Amino acid sequence: MNFCFVQYNRYTYPSGLEPELTEIAGHFDISEIKDVQDYSLHTEYSFASRKLSTELVKRFPAIKEAHNRYVPQLWKSEKWADEFAQFVIALTESHVAPKVIEIHPPFNDYCDMDGFIDRFNVFEAVIHNKYPNVQIVVENRAGSRYSGGKFLVSKAADIGALCEKIRQKDVKLGVVLDFPQLLTAEHINTDPFEKLKYHSALNPLLEYRNEIKGLHIWGKKQNDTGRMIAHVGNLNTYFPNPEDKRYFLDGIYALCRDDARRFFVPEVNSGQADFESVVMDVVNRCIDDCH
Structure with missing residues (x-):
């Protein structure tokens, strides 16, 4: 594995591991960002409603009007894509250029894969005219308070279809694979871990x-009512059986064993100990194999 570690939240990486980028929030209720030298801008991800009331977002009517009960409808039109690029530029232009811009997919009730690619290309042209060296990536998504459709890039088949479009059309877009969201989208239980379903989902993506x-x-952990809470706990609370956790980590290694440089974001919100546990589980999986 050859990771570019990304600083997430306030937590520090274990000794010997140094983050090269800092993740900065850039959703539609953000009107300014802090000054950071090397950063990844994490744009609107449409989990829940937004106020859409900042002076910045008011400058972009296609963005402000594209929502369902104020959950933003990403990639609603080519006009929206152009305004989205202008929004990102307005948010960042008084700072150093972002190294990475992370975007998220549209919902499938108003946009199909070809439509997404066409609208993305509008966005990409404007962004790369302003920031020619920034890398743009899209994250697979599962789960939202949006009603009417589901995320277009969610299940393994969706991710594979997008990757094929990127390859065939030479789209200037990479994919960031969120492993827990893939498990959610594929309805893969982790206690006990449905290993065959995991293998069937992940293997075509290799x-x-x-x-x-x-x-x-990131991990999940049960709350007092027994409900699993995302981004809380670690992989031990997500996979109570150590053999199941090892099988999950084997899948991460299978994807990353080519040693290509990849961004690594541990999205843990429950404390330094859980953050370190998740990071070291992945890193140690590589060390075990390399030795």
Whole structure:
């Protein structure tokens, strides 16, 4: 594995591991960002409603009007894509250029894969005219308070179809594979871990290593009512059986064993100990194999 570690939240990486980028929030209720030298801009991800009331977003009527009960409808039109690029530029232009811009897919009730690619190309042209060296990546998504459709890039087949479009049309877009969201989209239980379903979902994606530029990893943990909470806990609380956790980590290694440079974002919100646990589980999986 050859990771570019990304600083997430306030937590520090274990000794010997240094983050090269900092993740900065850039959703539609953000009107300014802090000054950071090397950063990845994490744009609107449409999980829940937004106020859409900042002076910045008011400058972009196609963005402000594209929502369902104020959950943003990403990639609603080519006009929206152009305004989205202008929004990102307005948010960042008084700072150093972002190294990475992370975007998220549209919902499938108003946009199909070809439509997404066409609208993305509008966005990409404007962004790369302003920031020629920035890398743009899209994250697979599962779960939203949006009603009417589901995320276009969610299940393994969706991710593979997008990667194929990227390859065939030479689209200037990479994929960041969020492993827990893939499990959610594929309805893969982790206690006990449905290993065959995991293998069946992940294995076809190994063909698209070149298009997969990064990964997100995080855990889940039961709350007092027994409900599993995302981004809380670590992989031990997500996979109570150590053999199941090892099989999950084997899948991450299978994807990353080509040693290509990839972004690594541990999206943990429950404390330094859980953050370190998740990071070291993945890193140690590589060390075990290399030795």
